[in-house]
Amino acid sequence: MNAAAVRVPSGASVSRDPASGNPASDDQAFGGHVPVLRDEMLAALAPRDGGIYLDATFGGGGYAEAILSAAACTLFAIDRDPDALARGAALAARFPGRLHLLGGRFGDVLAAALAPDGWLATHGVHALDGVVFDFGVSSFQIDDPARGFSFRADGPLDMRMDRGADPASPTAADLVNRLPERDLADLLHELGEERAARRIARAIVAARAIAPIETTARLAGIVRAVLPPDRSGIDPATRSFQALRIRVNDELGEIARGLAAAAALLAPGGRLVAVAFHSLEDRLVKRFMIEAAGRAPAPSRHDPRGLLARTPPRFRLCGAPLLRPGAAETAANPRARSGRLRAMERLAAPDPVLPPEESAP
Numbered sequence: 001m002n003a004a005a006v007r008v009p010s011g012a013s014v015s016r017d018p019a020s021g022n023p024a025s026d027d028q029a030f031g032g033h034v035p036v037l038r039d040e041m042l043a044a045l046a047p048r049d050g051g052i053y054l055d056a057t058f059g060g061g062g063y064a065e066a067i068l069s070a071a072a073c074t075l076f077a078i079d080r081d082p083d084a085l086a087r088g089a090a091l092a093a094r095f096p097g098r099l100h101l102l103g104g105r106f107g108d109v110l111a112a113a114l115a116p117d118g119w120l121a122t123h124g125v126h127a128l129d130g131v132v133f134d135f136g137v138s139s140f141q142i143d144d145p146a147r148g149f150s151f152r153a154d155g156p157l158d159m160r161m162d163r164g165a166d167p168a169s170p171t172a173a174d175l176v177n178r179l180p181e182r183d184l185a186d187l188l189h190e191l192g193e194e195r196a197a198r199r200i201a202r203a204i205v206a207a208r209a210i211a212p213i214e215t216t217a218r219l220a221g222i223v224r225a226v227l228p229p230d231r232s233g234i235d236p237a238t239r240s241f242q243a244l245r246i247r248v249n250d251e252l253g254e255i256a257r258g259l260a261a262a263a264a265l266l267a268p269g270g271r272l273v274a275v276a277f278h279s280l281e282d283r284l285v286k287r288f289m290i291e292a293a294g295r296a297p298a299p300s301r302h303d304p305r306g307l308l309a310r311t312p313p314r315f316r317l318c319g320a321p322l323l324r325p326g327a328a329e330t331a332a333n334p335r336a337r338s339g340r341l342r343a344m345e346r347l348a349a350p351d352p353v354l355p356p357e358e359s360a361p
């Protein structure tokens with residue numbers, strides 16, 4: 001496991017395109033905007049002196065810097081992008097001994113945390129006081145054409161957040177050039193919520209028969225030829241690029257694994273805070289938190305799950321079920337509009353241990 005220190009250029013922040021959930025790809029992203037919902041994240045996490053926290057998506061370090069500045073706490077921070085870790089060196093230097101950077105996917109890193117030789121145990125830590133997730137890609141990633149996330153600048157059709165550290169992970173070019181037309185259409189429909197998925201998939205298959213699709217500009221051109229711009233101002237390629245990015249990085253699988261592992265690491269009173277940027281992410285967070293807090297509707301009496309003992313809730317939802325950026329943040333940064341924050345807190349009472357005869361099978 002990598003442990004590196006990380007740096008945030010002063011004034012750098014991550015803002016998002018409301019339509020795509022992607023960070024803004026123009027200069028505004030570097031113009032000193034605060035990260036999306038940063039104050040709300042801090043209020044929900046409520047870091048305290050002596051606490052031990054984890055930022056599962058370090059990115060540009062905006063949240064990390066806010067947490068470290070808010071309390072004399074220790075922060076572990078994860079990113080799967082080696083560039084993000086490398087940028088963090090200066091932030092770690094500003095907070096000596098308080099910021100520990102970890103490379104890898106948060107799903108894997110969190111799941112491995114408590115192993116006898118895991119990173120928490122080696123730091124003598126057995127539970128966390130708070131975990132924060134800020135899903136998606138950073139402006140550092142989307143603004144670099146060489147990373148292949150952006151349809152606004154030409155570059156290789158890559159989109160791997162980890163720069164290929166996982167050899168099993170396909171590039172976006174692998175997907176568009178190899179997937180059967182039907183699978184491609186399903187992917188665009190399910191992960192991009194793209195209504196024209198079948199037509200776009202057909203156009204991609206026709207184009208790749210002429211020559212492999214290797215660049216972001218070529219793919220964007222193929223999509224735009226199918227879907228001319230409408231009055232929304234949203235680039236027609238937005239949803240297709242979102243779908244490919246989510247699939248290349250298995251983002252939804254990571255969210256499901258990461259939330260479960262993070263919740264298991266929280267000490268009583270510990271908070272889990274998640275910021276999502278599109279409905280697919282937010283749906284996972286919402287369902288997870290509602291179930292953890294015992295707020296999911298009971299199965300009908302005809303559903304066999306109703307026969308199983310329901311485990312008592314281990315969490316409570318914090319504050320409003322969903323926080324959106326306020327008018328001031330949206331006015332200052334229209335790209336923040338799609339941010340959605342949810343938070344829950346681990347209950348202080350230990351899980352009641354049911355006698356064996358009462359335990360669910």
Ligand SMILES: C[S@@+](CC[C@H](N)C(=O)[O-])C[C@H]1O[C@@H](n2cnc3c(N)ncnc32)[C@H](O)[C@@H]1O
Binds near residue numbers: 035056137161254
């Ligand atoms: C939106 S940015 C976070 C921005 C950060 N909160 C800030 O204030 O600067 C998301 C970051 O999470 C990282 N990331 C996304 N999915 C990840 C995963 N499954 N494991 C580890 N890092 C991930 C990305 O590489 C990216 O750097």
